[in-house]
Amino acid sequence: MGGREGFETIDGCRIRLMRAGAGEPLLFLHGAAGARVWAPFMETLSQSFDLIVPEHPGYGASDMPEWLDSVGDLAFFYLDLIDRLGLTGVNLVGTSIGGWIAAEIAIRNDTRLKSLLLSAPAGIHVKGLQKGDIFLWSPEQYARNLFHDQKLAEAWLARPVSEDEQLAAMKNNLATARLAWQPRLYNPDLHKWLHRISVPTLILWGDDDKVIPPGYGPAYQKLIPGARLEIIKDCGHLPQIEKAQEWTGKITGFIGEVAP
Amino acid sequence: MKFYFFHLMPYAALDPDYDKQYNSAWVTLPNSYYDPKIGHQLYNRYLDELEFADAMGFDGVCVNEHHANAYGLMPIPGVMAGALARRTENARIAVLGRALPLLNNPLTVAEEFAMLDNITGGRLVAGFVRGIGAEYHAWGANPAQSHDRFHEAHDLIVQGWTRPGPFAFEGKYYHFNYVNVWPRPYQQPHPPIWIPSQGSRETIEWAAHPDRKYTYLQTFSPVSALARYMAMYRETAARYGYQSTPDQVGWSIPTYCAETDEIAHREAKPHIEFFLNKLLRMPQEMLLPPGYLSLGSLQGIMQAKRAITGGPQTIDDVMEKGIFLCGSPATLREKLENYRSEIGFGYLLPTMQFGTLPHELVKKSTELFAKEVIPHFRSRAGKADAA
Numbered sequence: 001m002g003g004r005e006g007f008e009t010i011d012g013c014r015i016r017l018m019r020a021g022a023g024e025p026l027l028f029l030h031g032a033a034g035a036r037v038w039a040p041f042m043e044t045l046s047q048s049f050d051l052i053v054p055e056h057p058g059y060g061a062s063d064m065p066e067w068l069d070s071v072g073d074l075a076f077f078y079l080d081l082i083d084r085l086g087l088t089g090v091n092l093v094g095t096s097i098g099g100w101i102a103a104e105i106a107i108r109n110d111t112r113l114k115s116l117l118l119s120a121p122a123g124i125h126v127k128g129l130q131k132g133d134i135f136l137w138s139p140e141q142y143a144r145n146l147f148h149d150q151k152l153a154e155a156w157l158a159r160p161v162s163e164d165e166q167l168a169a170m171k172n173n174l175a176t177a178r179l180a181w182q183p184r185l186y187n188p189d190l191h192k193w194l195h196r197i198s199v200p201t202l203i204l205w206g207d208d209d210k211v212i213p214p215g216y217g218p219a220y221q222k223l224i225p226g227a228r229l230e231i232i233k234d235c236g237h238l239p240q241i242e243k244a245q246e247w248t249g250k251i252t253g254f255i256g257e258v259a260p
Numbered sequence: 261m262k263f264y265f266f267h268l269m270p271y272a273a274l275d276p277d278y279d280k281q282y283n284s285a286w287v288t289l290p291n292s293y294y295d296p297k298i299g300h301q302l303y304n305r306y307l308d309e310l311e312f313a314d315a316m317g318f319d320g321v322c323v324n325e326h327h328a329n330a331y332g333l334m335p336i337p338g339v340m341a342g343a344l345a346r347r348t349e350n351a352r353i354a355v356l357g358r359a360l361p362l363l364n365n366p367l368t369v370a371e372e373f374a375m376l377d378n379i380t381g382g383r384l385v386a387g388f389v390r391g392i393g394a395e396y397h398a399w400g401a402n403p404a405q406s407h408d409r410f411h412e413a414h415d416l417i418v419q420g421w422t423r424p425g426p427f428a429f430e431g432k433y434y435h436f437n438y439v440n441v442w443p444r445p446y447q448q449p450h451p452p453i454w455i456p457s458q459g460s461r462e463t464i465e466w467a468a469h470p471d472r473k474y475t476y477l478q479t480f481s482p483v484s485a486l487a488r489y490m491a492m493y494r495e496t497a498a499r500y501g502y503q504s505t506p507d508q509v510g511w512s513i514p515t516y517c518a519e520t521d522e523i524a525h526r527e528a529k530p531h532i533e534f535f536l537n538k539l540l541r542m543p544q545e546m547l548l549p550p551g552y553l554s555l556g557s558l559q560g561i562m563q564a565k566r567a568i569t570g571g572p573q574t575i576d577d578v579m580e581k582g583i584f585l586c587g588s589p590a591t592l593r594e595k596l597e598n599y600r601s602e603i604g605f606g607y608l609l610p611t612m613q614f615g616t617l618p619h620e621l622v623k624k625s626t627e628l629f630a631k632e633v634i635p636h637f638r639s640r641a642g643k644a645d646a647a
Contacts, residue, residue: 135545136288136397136545136546137545138543138544138545167555167559170550170555170558171555173550174404174550174551174555176550177402177403177404177549177550177551178402178404178405178551181396181400181402181403182400182401182402184400
């Protein structure tokens, strides 16, 4: 079990990635918490796909490049990564900030994509629909607001955290601030260009998401032509953790329906 | 040694029970806790205290900038400096400082400071800061850009003061075709620049650089930290190939002076504890947003800061750590003499009003300090300056 760990240098930035499995490529873009470990949902996805999990520039064991100012920069970086790895027919999955990056990639160029799967993506703003203030929450508030099931929050709070993990978390938080502090978790221009997306798109949202409320689901759905929206019951901002089986099932199912 | 009277202008009428409902006196504390009628009295009283310090012979008076909080009511410190410009005679007016990374156009500060410098005939001291972490929550400014924006805004302001205008400024965050600051500053090439900081190697490296040689102020830190950063400034200057002078470093610290140590302790206790436990109260996430400090400094400071913002603090805790100067004139003379000879700093910036300390006690303490502590250092400073 576990992904093969490797490093790639693209656009002068050395990043860490994990890769496992065979089949259609599935590129997974993580959220604010990074992708340090090989999570159970990754194991599941790697049984059906050639799963590629990079750590974004600025996060985890990847470099923080000078050029990184915005999510748009990351979108161009990942288009270059898709080129470098020679990928075609990519199933692009992004959660939270990773979903935002995925949307920014798709509006620029979706010719190498087969499908787009956005899980509680950041990236747009709906007036009056407040997101949670992830930067002001205490660790306890953060955990409690991340999960619907408070037992998971308590387990998350009780887990041992090494000094390395603490440092990685600070680095991730810094990268997230750099990309998303202001405007908070969105790009004011993104909503204007989501209509350019021409690949089949699935949007997933937990019904009890306190980071990006589920009201953002229909807003995103309206902006992407033909997008399907599915709400996951009794679930917070991280369905890939909280409802891993349901989440991976929906993703695998959707990709299976899309003609190759 | 020179003495600058520092005022924070707290909202001293803050309901002390606010913390049963809110976890901070900053950013998220509703402004319904503020009563403008009381505020009117406080502003005028505080300005009286600053003017009194001028009359008592302090070398300078200081104001500063904080936003959305009960700790300090000077979001626009230039308003206070403007009021003082016409009512003080001799004291320098130090704005310590403007929080540069919060600005959309730093030239507003170049203009504001130049106006103050013109009105006062060159009594302005220009302070530049990054603001504290809470400011980035209150203002929406990106803390991850804090250092870069500070440096770029500083360059723009200093160029605006010193280069013939109009000229173009082409930065990453600020790009203007016509930089042309009217009025030009009274002091040439520009007012003295002071850099208040809670202690960082990066800030010292930058302030001590031979192109700048700015006065570095250590604010609200234990005396052990003061010693460390003052030594760092001297070593940094030596590495740059020059010897720094005492007027390149200063110390800002809450101070209370009374007839005896016992009286000072008794009179100051409730007010300094209100300051520590009510006004300064904020969670780590508010104090240290990501990027405000480099990852390296962050780990070190997280430890030190817990000492200040951790649990409830008493007057004895802060006196022991040397975060609060409190005692009779003799005690304060002795302490300051020791600190000065051991640590070496040319400016002391006592915050003589803190928390709920009432007007009469502020005046009494200020007068005693001015008459019985300051003169002791005047003669010696005079000799040192002459030498």
